[in-house]
Amino acid sequence: MGRPKEDRKKEHYYRAAKKEGYRSRSAYKIKQAIGEHKLLKGVNKVLELCCCPGGWTQVLHEINASLEIVAVDLSAMLPIEGVAFIQGDITAPETLESIERSTGGSVDLVLSDCSPNVSGNWELDVARQLFLAEVTIEIALRLLSGRGKVFLKVFQGKGFQEFVQSVRTTFQSVRLIKPEASRKTSAEIYLLAEHPIKKRVRNGAA
Numbered sequence: 001m002g003r004p005k006e007d008r009k010k011e012h013y014y015r016a017a018k019k020e021g022y023r024s025r026s027a028y029k030i031k032q033a034i035g036e037h038k039l040l041k042g043v044n045k046v047l048e049l050c051c052c053p054g055g056w057t058q059v060l061h062e063i064n065a066s067l068e069i070v071a072v073d074l075s076a077m078l079p080i081e082g083v084a085f086i087q088g089d090i091t092a093p094e095t096l097e098s099i100e101r102s103t104g105g106s107v108d109l110v111l112s113d114c115s116p117n118v119s120g121n122w123e124l125d126v127a128r129q130l131f132l133a134e135v136t137i138e139i140a141l142r143l144l145s146g147r148g149k150v151f152l153k154v155f156q157g158k159g160f161q162e163f164v165q166s167v168r169t170t171f172q173s174v175r176l177i178k179p180e181a182s183r184k185t186s187a188e189i190y191l192l193a194e195h196p197i198k199k200r201v202r203n204g205a206a
């Protein structure tokens with residue numbers, strides 16, 4: 001009896017990433033989403049949250065070397081040509097200030113592949129990941145223009161449906177996407193929200 005299909009898929013993308021020089025298997029998820037959903041159409045400036053080790057960033061730079069990219073993570077990232085990197089916690093006000101300075105206060109696309117350090121407690125991990133997805137939406141609403149879009153990872157656990165409903169009240173279009181490179185058995189899904197209709201305010205700041 002062979003190994004389960006999902007294991008073979010994971011290994012396939014792992015090997016492909018090694019061979020093609022990508023820092024993560026996840027690189028194929030963004031590649032597929034960019035191809036299928038035209039994520040980079042009309043986009044000049046990108047904010048990428050939770051970017052380490054940098055597989056998505058490599059793909060962005062490879063597809064369009066003239067994209068302006070600001071990338072953020074808690075961990076340090078090996079440099080990628082032309083990418084402005086901020087090391088910081090996306091939930092911290094000082095990181096938001098650095099992001100606003102580096103982006104000049106506006107971007108066309110926000111990408112977010114945030115996962116908390118796994119604690120082993122599923123409910124806690126889901127809650128922490130959901131918080132990172134909510135923070136992503138808050139940052140996106142501050143920085144995106146009316147034609148802007150955000151593509152983010154969210155775990156399908158407690159609070160997921162309410163989260164999607166709340167994003168629907170602030171963007172004109174919201175779609176859920178499962179890239180082929182994402183394992184079917186994984187709880188992760190990606191949400192693509194386009195064209196903000198409302199600004200959300202965090203910490204009482206305008």
Ligand SMILES: C[S@@+](CC[C@H](N)C(=O)[O-])C[C@H]1O[C@@H](n2cnc3c(N)ncnc32)[C@H](O)[C@@H]1O
Nearest residue numbers: 024026050052053054055056074089090113115
């Ligand atoms: C799945 S990895 C991202 C992989 C990336 N898309 C790639 O292709 O290389 C998730 C990242 O989220 C980051 N992260 C988790 N919580 C964070 C936070 N509060 N602020 C910034 N980064 C965070 C982690 O440090 C980790 O690097």
